[in-house]
Amino acid sequence: MPLSTADRSVLEPAIRRLSALRPLSAEARSSLEYSMLEGLQRAGSGEDLITEGDRVDGVRILLSGWLGRYKTLDDGRRQIVNFVFPGESCDAHAYLLSEMDHSIVALTPVVYAEIKRTRFESLLANNPTLSEAFWCETLLNNAIQREWAINLGRRVALERVAHLFCEIFERLRPVGLVDGHSCLMPVTQMDLADATGLSVVHLNRTLQELRAAKLIVLRERTLTIPDLDALKNAALYSPSYLGIYRATEAVR
Amino acid sequence: MPLSTADRSVLEPAIRRLSALRPLSAEARSSLEYSMLEGLQRAGSGEDLITEGDRVDGVRILLSGWLGRYKTLDDGRRQIVNFVFPGESCDAHAYLLSEMDHSIVALTPVVYAEIKRTRFESLLANNPTLSEAFWCETLLNNAIQREWAINLGRRVALERVAHLFCEIFERLRPVGLVDGHSCLMPVTQMDLADATGLSVVHLNRTLQELRAAKLIVLRERTLTIPDLDALKNAALYSPSYLGIYRATEAVR
DNA sequence: CGTACACTTGAGAAATTTCAAATATAGTGG
DNA sequence: CCACTATATTTGAAATTTCTCAAGTGTACG
Secondary structure, eight states: OBOOSOOGGGGHHHHHHHHHHSOOOHHHHHHHHHHHHHTEEEEOTTOEEEOTTOOOOEEEEEEESOEEEEEEOTTSOEEEEEEEOTTOEESTTGGGSSSOSSEEEESSOEEEEEEEHHHHHHHHHHOHHHHHHHHHHHHHHHHHHHHHHHHHHHOOHHHHHHHHHHHHHHHHGGGTOOBTTEEEOOSOHHHHHHHHTOOHHHHHHHHHHHHHTTSOEEETTEEEOSOHHHHHHHHTOOGGGGGGGHHHHHHO | OBOOSOOGGGGHHHHHHHHHHSOOOHHHHHHHHHHHHHTEEEEOTTOEEEOTTOOOOEEEEEEESOEEEEEEOTTSOEEEEEEEOTTOEESTTGGGSSSOSSEEEESSOEEEEEEEHHHHHHHHHHOHHHHHHHHHHHHHHHHHHHHHHHHHHHOOHHHHHHHHHHHHHHHHGGGTOOBTTEEEOOSOHHHHHHHHTOOHHHHHHHHHHHHHTTSOEEETTEEEOSOHHHHHHHHTOOGGGGGGGHHHHHHO
């Protein structure tokens, strides 16, 4: 469903994030803003934005809420293979491949901008700097996906959940969604379980362990990390995969 | 160490694979060949081609042997997050990010072509079709990486190893490295364990299970899959993530 | 021939899952 | 606003998977 009344401030996360990846010219920025404002959309929690096997015909840029990229096995097992946070896009360039290899679901109510393929392509053709920013995003995604592999393959439950929380913090920070030591945690424990490859029951117990160790406070849909370094320590966190964000952090 | 005598046939896997991703113009093909022939290199088994934290300054295209992309945790745990097979490139465009987020090791003796950044960039600039092929490769890598996430997060040991073998088959096929029902399996069980997130001991037992079920034959560094569909079944394999290869398969 | 490395086996320990049920919490219609 | 219902979180206990440790057997290579 299209949004009618929209002021430009809803676009802020997208602009902020792309600028963090590559400095955008004023011109690139304004034509992007124009294209986004034309395609504002909402989706409700639980709604699939796109399903494995679909063909893609454009790009969506998330403006608020959380999305989950997921894959399922025939017997229903589900793995969230990545989150999409405000400012991040999904499917940029995906039309270069034949079809979607995964699905994307709204884990919360979301607002996003949809830009059709032809529009998007001309936007990139006219703004090399923008094109580079989107490609950078693809590369960054790749790096994040690799980190998820070691997270799922080699970290034990506690480290794994701790690591996810660290990553969420670092990815929300550049778009201004970390407030002091806290951020919103709007998803269910089931979602977190599917993202960490754990059962809900064990995820729940792991959260309690993290709470008992005073590494996190999690209540009323808010995650607080009193001491991020301590949590990173528990997670065996290594920062190199989000390297491109580091400049951003310094600027804060 | 540079290779001296080199005939053009060593380049075949690379040309074959890129052509599978995007049809290459004769011109693109020959300038790529020329650039590759100039930068032929070898590395011995166990040698790191590049290490996490390094800056990248070019692209390498693997011509023979297997590479492993891996990450490690401080206490030594290692996860191979992906393999690189002949014809695949590593680090294409990686110089757009600040530094390597992972390391790449030669799991066998390898031959590869190295193209320096400036050379590579002008190659892409002059051959849009080539540029698209390389970007396609990046997107495909992304899809593979997502599949690894569900493999590590949601498949049990037997399914996981079975799935890895199916994937290896499907990725080796387009470059002509599958011979009937067999392909080379030149890596150690330790490497396979690190790729599937299992301990060596458990990987070994899982292989025995697969053998007992007649799903694989594995001896003398050769993997035979008598009935690929049966193995895919056991792996809960879903083909959508290697979709772009499907045209290739049909052509065979 | 020896030494290092790769593979295999056994057995107990640990992590994680499953099943089942109890308690919260949130959303909905009256 | 409340009662009702569905969903989300939490708890207990047993079953299962996977890991660790330790040792034995092969195999390749100098």
